[in-house]
Amino acid sequence: MSNENFDIQGCTILLAGDPVGLGKANAHYCARGARVLCASSPETGISQLNACTLLVICDASPERFTALRKAARERGLPVITRRPVADTGQITLIGGGPGALDLLTVRAVNALGDADLIFVDRLGPAARVQELAPQALLVDVGKRPGHHKVTQAQIEQQMLSAALAGSNVVRLKGGDPFVFGRGFEELTAATKAGVAVSVVPGLSSCITVPAAAGIPVTARGVNTVFSVISAHDPLQEQQFKHLTGLDGTIVILMGMATLEHTASGFQHHGMSPTMPCAIIESGTTGDQRTTHATLGTLAQISRAERCANPAVIVIGEVAALPQRLLAEELAGLRANA
Secondary structure (H helix, E strand, O other): OOOOOOOOOOOEEEEEOOHHHOHHHHHHHHHOOOEEEEEOOHHHHHHHHHHOOEEEEOOOOHHHHHHHHHHHHHOOOOEEEOOOOOOOOEEEEEEOEOOOHHHOOHHHHHHHHOOOEEEEOOOOOHHHHHHHOOOOEEEEOOEEOOEEOOOHHHHHHHHHHHHHOOOEEEEEEOEOOOOOOOHHHHHHHHHHOOOEEEEEOOOOHHHHHHHHOOOOOOEOOOEOOEEEEEOOOOOOHHHHHHHHHHOOEEEEEOOOOOHHHHHHHHHHOOOOOOOEEEEEEOOOOOOOEEEEEEOOOHHHHHHHHOOOOOEEEEEOHHHHHHHHHHHHHHHHHHHHO
16 A cells, blocks of 8 residues: 555545455545545446546556556546455554654555554554554553553453454554564464464664664774663673673663663673763654763763653763764864854
């Protein structure tokens, strides 16, 4: 399906395709306020073109409607091709990216547009998902530290029940569903239940959020390796030892609650207290904020600045690069003044 993030309220849509596969597409457009005409053959469709404002081809073999597509374009009508949705239910696991709505992938937007039911996490573009899926019912299953109003087992059971009943189910997760998420558990549950399941990867915050703050996780002449860790649970001594020995960038997700333990642990294992660090809050959104510190001052400055989740923590020489670049620019301006 092509991106349909536009208003079709009051439009007349000609829906062309196999009658068996048009049911959900018809419901999709009716839910968005459109009047729908259907055509199962090119000839029938051509006879209805004058009455419509948009042609949507929804067929397993869209090439059989080539004549209809050509006739529509000759009349100046927009044409969209979308995949038919099976009558049997399915589950799509979608990575919603780091937060900004326009960092969703095209594939993710298309899948949301076909959804009947969406199970939404609190991270990622959850607050605006209804704009992309006005036809879908949203189910809030977001988890907060220490508060899971819906357990993982309950989420999986609800998704499976809906899919087995024939719904097109989407599980929208922040970041990428396979990076410190439970996407593979959900894929496993669907596979064992015999439900068709697919995965739409998402942009992970471990790379995108530092980048949005001007921090590269690797930089020529600075480092050649970066590690991504979850600090939801305190790091162990062996982890501190090995990560320190890599001498690379360390990107920490879910680490605000254990920040003091993390900073002291790395220093205990030989990392310099002057090592540059950064905390990027609400990355890629309008509320993004970056706080710079050193390893020795990280916990103290975080408390003073009231840094809070969602946040990505970067430890390594790359964390200081934006400040160094700014200092060089200011020095150049002064020299030319």
